Amino acid sequence: MHIALPAVASNISTPLLGLVDTAVTGHLGSAVYIGAIALGGTVFNMLYWLFSFLRMGTSGVTAQAHGSGDIAEADRTLYRGVLIACCGGIILIAAGYAAVRPILRFMDADAATASEATEYIRICLWGAPAVLATYVFTGWSVGRQNTRIPLTTAIVINCVNIAVSIGLVYGCGWKTAGVATGTLVAQWMGCLCSFILLRRHYHPQHISPEKLMERGALKRFFGINVNIFLRTLCLIAVTVWFTHTGAINGTDVLAANAILLQLFLFFSYFTDGFAYAGEALAGKYYGASDYSSLHRVVLALMLTGAILAGVFSVVYAFTGEYILRLLTDSHNVLDVSVRYLPWAVVIPIAGFSAFMWDGIYIGLTRTRYLLYSMGGAMVIFFSVLAVAPAASANHGLWLAFTCYLGSRGVIEWCLWKRATIRPTLT
Secondary structure, X not given: OOOHXXXXXXXXXXXXXXXXXXXXXXXXXXXXXXXXXXXXXXXXXXXXXXXXXXXXXXXXXXXXXXXXXXXXXXXXXXXXXXXXXXXXXXXXXXXXXXXXXXXHHHXXXXXXXXXXXXXXXXXXXXXXXXXXXXXXXXXXXXXXXXXXHHHHHHHHHHHHHHHHHHHHHHHHOOOHHHHHHHHHHHHHHHHHHHHHHHHHHXXXXXXXXXHHOOHHHHHHHHHHHHHHHHHHHHHHHHHXXXXXXXXXXXXXXXXXXXXXXXXXXXXXXXXXXXXXXXXXXXXXXXXXXXXXXXXXXXXXXXXXXXXXXXXXHHHHHXXXXXXXXXXXXXXXXXXXXXXXXXXXXXXXXXXXXXXXXXXXXXXXXXXXXXXHHHHHHHHHHHHHHHHOOHHHHHHHHHHHHHHHHHHHHHHHHHHHHHOOOOOOOO
């Protein structure tokens, strides 16, 4: 709980970036703005998720180094991650400008929505180096059993985002550009905050270029993370197709799905707070060869996840419509959102175990199992979607998404039962 509670608070605040953007645009009087933010958010999720290994890989390797008492290797992991983050940020800026229009054409957005989404994306792209570096800082902090630094960073990011976005949208009339600029400023401020806090608390020692680029360490780092990268491609395929299918069904359905996904994201980030604790402790106990404590962590996480899922499902069942009214005053979008609200009630129960298992496998750096589970779940998603009746297309889409989440947890559980924890684990 010492590790989990700050991580829970941090992750609860993380969806506020999306919630604030959606709520601000939701009161501008047109579904076009909500749809534009949804499309822009999907594009950034796709781009940034490709580099999610910077957080997950850094967390697992650092936690194991911490558990074994090799602090020098933990510091080297930090520097390697930041170096890759800087290079990746530059690549994303260059590639993003070239790819934005083809991606939006693929999503079949109407001209007005695509125009607003393009403006949003091109402004927010300049925050890519800050976002990727923050991934590394967050993963390293979790690996060192410290979730207070990510919490402080998240508070800074969200306070800046709220203040700047509201000021620019309602004070200066910038609309989509104001939301994007608020996000950009918040990302850089959060990166700077995280960097300062890490230096103040840990004083990472300077690493020689030879140690930093040590072939064996780099090989292990990339070996762990290539599976996360491939897993992320599967995740992107599901997410992009989910948004694409919603866009085909019309702007109101696209906007409604975007709002309902905010409810799912709020749950997932809350649950991920305990998954982060699973990463930290699983890696620590594995590094220390304390397998008894490792298994106790697994049991505690699953019990906690089940309780959280039950609470969220009950809350969404009784207050979901009131929450939706806070996010939009568009009657058409609200009516469509209420129609599909039951899926937001079911999803926490279906998906909690996947998040918990992800945390365990990341801490163990057993990334092949993450890839296997995600690949299998992706196949199930597209299979269910293919046989869903055309007359209830959006219900079929949410059914496929729910099956995708549930199957991830089932597959990971089956892999755990068959696997044996051993010192050669990679």
